[in-house]
Each structure stands twice: as C-alpha cells, then as structure tokens.
Amino acid sequence: MRFETKAIHCGRGVDESTGAVSMPLHTSTTFERGVNGSFPSGFEYTRDGNPTRNAFEAAMAMLEGGEDGIAFASGMAAIAAVFESHPSAGRIVLPDDMYFGIRSLIEETDIGSRFDFAPVDMRDLDALRAAVTSKRTGLVWIETPSNPMIRVVDIAAICAIAHEANALAVVDNTWATPVLQLPLEIGADAVMHSATKYIGGHSDLMAGVVIVPNASPLGRPLRMVQKHKGSVAAPFDCWLALRGLQTLPVRMRAHCEGAQKVAEALASHPRVEKVLFPGLQTDPGHDLATRQMSHYGAMLSFIVEGGADAAMAVAGRLKIVVRATSLGGTHSLIEHRASVEGAKSKAPGGLLRISVGLEHPQDIIDDLMQALGETCKAGVQ
Numbered sequence: 001m002r003f004e005t006k007a008i009h010c011g012r013g014v015d016e017s018t019g020a021v022s023m024p025l026h027t028s029t030t031f032e033r034g035v036n037g038s039f040p041s042g043f044e045y046t047r048d049g050n051p052t053r054n055a056f057e058a059a060m061a062m063l064e065g066g067e068d069g070i071a072f073a074s075g076m077a078a079i080a081a082v083f084e085s086h087p088s089a090g091r092i093v094l095p096d097d098m099y100f101g102i103r104s105l106i107e108e109t110d111i112g113s114r115f116d117f118a119p120v121d122m123r124d125l126d127a128l129r130a131a132v133t134s135k136r137t138g139l140v141w142i143e144t145p146s147n148p149m150i151r152v153v154d155i156a157a158i159c160a161i162a163h164e165a166n167a168l169a170v171v172d173n174t175w176a177t178p179v180l181q182l183p184l185e186i187g188a189d190a191v192m193h194s195a196t197k198y199i200g201g202h203s204d205l206m207a208g209v210v211i212v213p214n215a216s217p218l219g220r221p222l223r224m225v226q227k228h229k230g231s232v233a234a235p236f237d238c239w240l241a242l243r244g245l246q247t248l249p250v251r252m253r254a255h256c257e258g259a260q261k262v263a264e265a266l267a268s269h270p271r272v273e274k275v276l277f278p279g280l281q282t283d284p285g286h287d288l289a290t291r292q293m294s295h296y297g298a299m300l301s302f303i304v305e306g307g308a309d310a311a312m313a314v315a316g317r318l319k320i321v322v323r324a325t326s327l328g329g330t331h332s333l334i335e336h337r338a339s340v341e342g343a344k345s346k347a348p349g350g351l352l353r354i355s356v357g358l359e360h361p362q363d364i365i366d367d368l369m370q371a372l373g374e375t376c377k378a379g380v381q
C-alpha cells in the first residue's frame with residue numbers, strides 16, 4: 001500500500017456493526033464486562049484503551065513504519081513521557097535550537113532537575129559526539145527542521161552517534177510529518193508528534209503521539225506513563241486526528257508548494273535580510289534536506305531589516321496571514337518568536353516565523369508584500 005492509501009485506510013476499516021465508512025467516535029469511558037468478569041470487547045476503561053484512540057495510534061504507527069503508537073493529551077505530554085520513559089537516567093542531549101516549550105518544561109518543572117540536559121548544535125557532529133561521550137547519555141532528542149531557525153540536521157548520522165554511545169535517539173517529526181521524512185527507517189528509536197499541528201491539520205485539536213518500533217525499550221514505559229499518569233488523548237481529538245490523516249499527504253504537498261513560493265518571494269524583497277528555508281538553494285540545509293526529505297516543509301522564518309520594531313510593524317499590517325502561535329493548519333500563521341519566547345529567546349529580533357497555510361500562495365505573498373511595503377513607506381527602521 002502506498003502512503004496516500006495508508007493514510008485513509010490504516011488503523012480502521014468499515015465498521016462491522018453498522019457498515020459506517022467513517023470511523024465512529026467512541027466517547028464511552030467504560031465498557032461492559034461479560035458474565036464471567038472478562039472484557040469480551042477487549043476494552044475496559046478509556047484511560048487504558050479506547051477504540052477511537054487505538055485506531056489513531058495504530059494509524060500513526062503504520063504511517064511512521066513503527067509497531068505501536070502511544071497517544072497523549074498534547075505534544076508536550078508526549079515529550080515529557082519520553083523523557084520520563086527512557087531507560088537510563090543521566091544525560092539527555094538536545095538541540096540548541098528547538099521548540100521553546102521543551103526549554104520551559106526543563107526550567108519550570110521537576111523534569112529539569114531529574115536529568116542533565118545538554119543543548120548542542122547538532123549540525124556539528126563532533127560537538128554532538130563530545131556531548132554524548134563526555135557523560136553517560138541515555139537519550140538524544142532530534143528536531144529537524146528546527147524551531148525557529150529552520151535548521152536541518154542529519155538524522156541518520158545523529159542516530160549512529162547516539163547508538164555508538166548506547167543512547168536512544170528520538171525524533172520530533174511534527175514539522176516534517178511522515179509525508180516528508182521517516183526517521184524510523186534511518187535509525188531513530190522513536191518518533192514523536194504534536195498531532196495538534198499537521199496531523200490534525202485544521203487548528204482544532206490537541207494531541208501528541210509517540211511511535212516506537214518492535215521490541216522498543218521505550219514501548220512499555222511509555223504505555224505505563226500514558227495509562228497511570230493519565231495524560232491520554234481524548235477520543236474526539238483522536239477522531240479529528242484520524243480525519244486529518246486522510247488528507248495529510250495532499251495537504252502537505254500543497255503546504256510545501258505554497259511555502260516554496262512564499263520563501264522565494266520574500267527572498268527577493270529588499271527589506272528582508274534573510275529567509276530561513278531549506279527549499280532555497282542558498283540555505284545551508286538545502287543539500288541535506290534534498291537528501292533527507294521528500295519536500296522542504298512549509299515552515300519558514302524571515303528576518304526583517306530594522307529589527308523587532310520593523311518585524312512587529314510588518315506582522316501588524318497583515319490582513320490574511322493571522323498573528324497567532326502554532327502551525328500546520330489551513331490558515332497561514334505568523335509569529336514574532338522573540339516576543340513569544342521571552343527574555344531567554346535566541347531568536348533574532350527581526351525574525352518572523354510563518355506556517356504557510358492552504359490559502360492561494362499568491363494571496364499570502366500579496367499580503368506579505370503589502371505589509372512589507374507599507375512598513376517601508378512608514379519608515380520604521
């Protein structure tokens with residue numbers, strides 16, 4: 001079966017009891033016992049297992065080429081579960097450019113004191129090797145392309161370095177999705193998603209999921225964190241995510257085509273200092289992305305001449321692109337990352353991050369061009 005077919009059929013089929021083609025939504029929290037006390041349906045209580053959630057987990061496992069999926073209430077719940085589940089304590093090496101929520105998780109919860117978190121620029125494989133060997137390392141966390149600097153790192157090479165040091169390598173595949181890259185095929189020990197983003201695809205659900213291969217040391221611990229700590233994905237969110245999956249390959253193609261056009265238009269604007277997008281041949285991640293990904297993704301950042309004030313002024317003049325956090329939905333969203341991330345942010349002041357949505361690409365470009373043009377005219381430096 002090819003990916004597009006799997007996205008529609010995997011994890012669910014026609015409902016045997018009704019003939020319904022669309023997967024039913026099972027909201028029941030509890031399931032009837034047989035007279036002998038058994039659970040003939042295989043379901044007991046929704047925190048332990050739910051037909052809609054199971055279908056979503058199975059679909060994600062098949063799409064990522066794994067054995068099992070474990071779905072959580074959000075991407076952050078999935079990330080925290082991975083950190084808590086990795087078999088050996090000790091060091092967790094992570095990228096120095098990554099989703100800011102992980103930094104907050106480390107700084108503002110007890111997870112920060114339970115592990116030795118070591119941030120590294122993983123484009124530098126020697127620096128990575130030094131980080132994993134200088135102290136016993138249990139886990140290497142990979143995010144590519146990264147947030148918000150849109151860096152591309154070499155998943156296969158990083159996994160090999162992690163494995164030499166007997167560490168596990170887990171990839172946050174939220175931005176690329178299994179349409180663009182399949183980390184388990186090139187050495188990753190698990191893949192994590194914020195399904196809130198492209199998997200759901202419509203900015204109307206919150207969920208996370210971790211996919212593990214057969215006999216993964218993470219499989220059982222993750223299932224136990226899910227079940228006993230109880231941060232499970234809700235059936236309705238899983239149902240929405242299953243619906244989103246059906247159009248994921250088609251949406252991703254359109255997102256990526258639009259992003260390429262938007263990136264090229266921005267790159268030719270005189271007031272744009274730099275566009276960070278691996279689809280541009282001048283981008284340092286271009287060759288690696290060409291090898292590693294089937295398209296270049298639909299997340300890009302650009303740096304407006306004139307710093308934070310100019311960037312905020314551009315964002316403030318947009319009429320179609322919405323000023324909002326998050327990504328991966330049908331609406332194009334723009335965000336001034338430095339102000340979102342706060343004082344510790346490393347994002348340049350002039351940086352705006354765009355999630356290119358599914359509007360007509362020319363409308364997105366026209367909107368950005370008018371906002372840049374008006375900002376130039378107003379003379380904001």
Ligand SMILES: Cc1ncc(COP(=O)(O)O)c(C=O)c1O
Nearest residue numbers: 074075076099172174194196207
């Ligand atoms: C790459 C990445 N990973 C994880 C998350 C966290 O996901 P959630 O917001 O579903 O908790 C996000 C959220 O933006 C993200 O961009």
